[in-house]
Amino acid sequence: MNYEYKHISKLVPRHRVPFFISILLTTVLSPVTMGYDSLMMGNLNALPQYLDYFHIRDDAALLGWMSAAVWVGSILSCFLMQQLSDKLGRKKSIVISVIVGLVGVILQSAAKNIAMFSIGRVIIGFGTQLSVAAAPTLISELALPKHRGFLGGLAFTCFQVGALIASGVTYGTRNITTTWAWRIPSIIQCVPALFSIAALVFIPESPRWLISVGQFDKASEVISIAEGIDIDAGMKRVQEIQVVIEEEKARVSSSPWKEITKGVYNWKRLFIMLTQGLVTELAGSSVGTYYFSLLLNQAGVTDVSTVLQVGIIQSSWCLVIALIACFTLDIVGRKPQALFGTTGMIVSFFILGGLIKKYGNSDNVSGSYGAIACMFLFQGFYNLCWTPMNTLYPPEIWPFKLRSAGVTVFKFFNCGFGLFGTFILPIGMSNLGWKFYMLNAGYDIIFLPIIYFVWVETKGVSLETLDELIGCPVVLDEESLSSVELVQVDGRGKSDKQ
Known part of the structure; x- marks a missing residue:
């Protein structure tokens, strides 16, 4: 007997495959925008039209600020992340963020001076x-x-899609002699955001958020489609999830920010977020994005066209590796893949530093190509774990009541370290040269024992039982299930006991 879905929008697909395609269209477009911005700025740093217009060619500090300003907005957004996501829902939060980001792109594209460009980038960071x-x-x-590793990892993997598009666009505008050489790439940054708004009409709200606000009929219909089960089984899942949410409410105070530092298990989560933020932003990733052109110059590659061509190849390489990583995360697991990728990053940076020391200021073409190859290897190992893990791991290890707050904490660490790294990197790369890569590799070694001994494996585990891995058990017994009373809340705030 076919069930008529009456509570969710008619535009939401009723079958699993088109349903998840619609979900992915929205979730991947935000990282596309972020990846586009990252590589766009990296390539603009190689364009004379951009450097000369703002007079920043020989000012490493100002060059760093122009790229790093986006992280200031990102840090400021952390103060609203949890409130928007928990109060308004995940879907409305995305709508608001896209609109804010569009305002920033307009200011950046029309910039007449450094201040206007910087304000635009701060607003872009806030929205993104x-x-x-x-x-x-x-x-x-x-x-x-069983699919969460692929789908969650794919979300940020599309960072590389944006990076590839940015590489192609800036290469295409490189010969324009006016400021349109950098304004056109900036304007095109609007396109993913506009597509994201269009895709939102085809997706539902998170069923767990719907359950938390008492909209059980909607939640059961979403779960029925997402899990490919009938509506009665969907309502049973609603009840199971509600048990967990009620248990969380019993031990979580009204404010998640008061609860997030209570208990050894939550401190463990916070430490994991701290270390993931550190390795994501300060393990060397920005060298291959914002300042890839500086690396190529140190390796002896200075021609603008060649720098941009290498950027296109690099973006394609990173995208392929990140896509492979999305598939393997549900097979190999989060921890083994992170350990393998981080070890490869360390080895690659040690070799890169040695090659730049020996061939950076020489005319040896083979030495320069070897240094570039090592950077490609580094980016490959990085994208094998840290690109998909960026959006996959933080939501996994937090319970529902603390999930938005936990992700906000990760983003605060992530953005704070991103701001520090993006601003400091050009100064460090310019002053330390080959030693910079040696220091970075040595620092990355610290993360290996932390990942092995502290992190938890989340492969194949449901969100409702992940607490057990942290040391905070959740019990789903028949007595708990039978005692839960579902009180339906409609859109006007009225309730109806079921």
Whole structure:
């Protein structure tokens, strides 16, 4: 007997495959925007039209600020992430973030001076991070455990799609002699955001958020489609999830910010967020994005066209590796893949530093190509774990009541370290040369024992039982299930006991 879905929008697909395609269209477009911005700025740093217009060619500090300003907005957005996502829902948070980001792109594209350009980039960072926080949370709460690694990882993997598009666009505008050489790439940054708004009409709200606000009929219909089960089984899942949410409410105070530092298990979660933020932003990733052109110059590659061509190849390489990583995360697991990728990053940076020391200022073409190859290897190992893990792991290890707050904490660490790294990197790379890569590799070694001994494996585990891995058990017994009373809340705030 076919069930007539009456509570969710008619535009939401009723079958699993088109349903998840619609979800992915929205969740991946935010990272596309972020990836586009990252590589666009990296390539603009190689364009004379951009450097000369703002008079920053020989000012490493100002060059760093022009790229790093986006992180200031990202940090400021952390103060609203949890409130928007929990109060308004994941979907409305994405809408707000996209609109804010569009305002920033307009200011950046029309910039007449450094101040206007910087304000635009701050606003872009504010909007982008709001979306990048809400979208992965939405998909983690919709995906089945066996698919969560692929779907959650794919969200930020599309960072590389944006990076590839940015590489192609800036290469195409490189020969324009006016400021349109950098304004056109900036304007095109609007396109993913506009597509994201269009795709939102085809997706539902997170069923777990719907359950938390008493909209059980909607939640059961979303779960029925997402898990490919009938509506009665969907309502049973609603009841199971509600048990967990009620248990969380019993031990979580009204404010998640008061609860997030209570108990050894939550401090463990916070430490994991801290270390993931550190390795994501300060393990060397920005060298291959914002300052890839500086690395190529140190390796002896100075021609603008060649730098941009290498950027296109690099973006394609990173995208392929990140896509492979999305598939293997549900097979190999989060921890083994992170350990393998980080070890490869360390080895690659040690070799890169040695090659730049020996061949950086020489005419040896083979030495320069070897240094570039090592950077490609580094980026490959990085994208094998840290690109997909960026949006996958933080939502996984937090319970529902603390999930938005936990993701916000990760984004705060992530953005704070991103701001520090993006601003400091050009100064360090310019002053330390080859030693910079040696120091970075040595620092990355610290993360290996932390990942091995502290992190938890989340492969194939449901969100409702992940607490057990942290040391905070959740019990789903028949007595608990039978004692839960579902009180339906409609859109006007009225309730109806079921």
